[in-house]
Amino acid sequence: xxxxxxxxxxxxxxxxxxxxxxxxxxxxxxxxxxxxxxxxxxxxxxxxxxxxxxxxxxxxxxxxxxxxxxxxxxxxxxxxxxxxxxxxxxxxxxxxxxxxxxxxxxxxxxxxxxxxxxxxxxxxxxxxxxxxxxxxxxxxxxxxxxxxxxxxxxxxxxxxxxxxxxxxxxxxxxxxxxxxxxxxxxxxxxxxxxxxxxxxxxxxxxxxxxxxxxxxxxxxxxxxxxxxxxxxxxxxxxxxxxxxxxxxxxxxxxxxxxxxxxxxxxxxxxxxxxxxxxxxxxxxxxxxxxxxxxxxxxxxxxxxxxxxxxxxxxxxxxxxxxxxxxxxxxxxxxxxxxxxxxxxxxxxxxxxx
Ligand code: SF4
Numbered sequence: 001x002x003x004x005x006x007x008x009x010x011x012x013x014x015x016x017x018x019x020x021x022x023x024x025x026x027x028x029x030x031x032x033x034x035x036x037x038x039x040x041x042x043x044x045x046x047x048x049x050x051x052x053x054x055x056x057x058x059x060x061x062x063x064x065x066x067x068x069x070x071x072x073x074x075x076x077x078x079x080x081x082x083x084x085x086x087x088x089x090x091x092x093x094x095x096x097x098x099x100x101x102x103x104x105x106x107x108x109x110x111x112x113x114x115x116x117x118x119x120x121x122x123x124x125x126x127x128x129x130x131x132x133x134x135x136x137x138x139x140x141x142x143x144x145x146x147x148x149x150x151x152x153x154x155x156x157x158x159x160x161x162x163x164x165x166x167x168x169x170x171x172x173x174x175x176x177x178x179x180x181x182x183x184x185x186x187x188x189x190x191x192x193x194x195x196x197x198x199x200x201x202x203x204x205x206x207x208x209x210x211x212x213x214x215x216x217x218x219x220x221x222x223x224x225x226x227x228x229x230x231x232x233x234x235x236x237x238x239x240x241x242x243x244x245x246x247x248x249x250x251x252x253x254x255x256x257x258x259x260x261x262x263x264x265x266x267x268x269x270x271x272x273x274x275x276x277x278x279x280x281x282x283x284x285x286x287x288x289x290x291x292x293x294x295x296x297x298x299x300x301x302x303x304x305x306x307x308x309x310x311x312x313x314x315x316x317x318x319x320x321x322x323x324x325x326x327x328x329x330x331x332x333x334x335x336x337x338x339x340x341x342x343x344x345x346x347x348x349x350x351x352x353x
Pocket of ligand 1: 263300301306307318331332
């Protein structure tokens with residue numbers, strides 16, 4: 001085990017590896033992911049569907065569904081100057097994990113309707129979440145519940161406490177889920193595609209809301225998304241994932257203005273730009289993300305990469321390389337820039353190595 005360094009990171013994930021043990025074989029959904037979430041900052045994890053973003057987020061709180069399991073790595077959690085704890089050592093159903101989950105770290109999911117029970121009023125669910133982590137009686141918890149609904153922008157909160165989820169819109173349900181997530185005043189909010197199922201206007205409102213709440217409470221946010229427009233709006237730092245690995249990390253401005261990894265460049269090339277002509281076609285990334293059980297040899301991005309170097313990229317998986325202060329990229333172009341010729345091919349002597 002690596003000794004823990006003094007750090008301003010609230011959450012530090014190191015070498016996280018989460019596998020799914022299926023009848024067809026082992027699926028390496030998350031394959032050695034390292035990232036940090038500094039106190040008070042928003043870190044966005046971005047990538048196409050199937051890149052392991054959600055499994056990474058769920059691994060932090062022991063919420064990986066069977067037959068998945070964290071098989072390696074460390075998840076260091078530091079709160080309020082207390083000694084760091086490795087969440088990867090806690091059992092998913094352990095008392096310690098229950099205390100952290102919802103109390104210190106909360107999670108909001110993509111489908112608010114599915115996350116709320118239609119059997120109970122939103123007030124009952126909110127009161128339960130509050131009383132799980134705070135020593136309040138029912139009346140005090142109800143007052144706090146109404147206050148939380150007000151804070152997340154729900155009008156007439158006292159009335160809404162008696163509503164059922166099916167009586168509310170999707171955007172309203174997501175606000176309720178955020179209120180539940182905030183119930184115990186978490187130091188970290190993990191938001192897993194919280195706006196994907198919502199219309200564009202509601203999406204923008206929810207993003208603004210998370211931003212405002214963060215400014216108000218000082219909590220950190222780990223935001224999972226495939227939407228780079230959202231990333232540009234809320235991220236301090238960006239982690240780009242591809243096929244279960246982190247391929248690039250850096251500050252939001254660096255990632256947007258000077259992306260180092262071809263996958264990051266391809267993702268950026270596929271978002272619409274203000275001022276682009278209406279007839280201009282967006283670049284798309286060729287092909288699809290392969291299934292993790294069908295992982296290509298060498299660099300996992302090589303079959304789709306326009307910069308792939310024959311004889312190199314299909315042979316070895318490049319390591320993470322430091323490409324600037326606080327920045328890494330996992331690409332041979334940065335590791336072996338001097339080996340590649342003007343034709344984009346590896347020199348013959350290097351191929352024979
Ligand atoms: Fe492309 Fe090669 Fe870099 Fe992978 S290592 S991203 S294939 S250039």
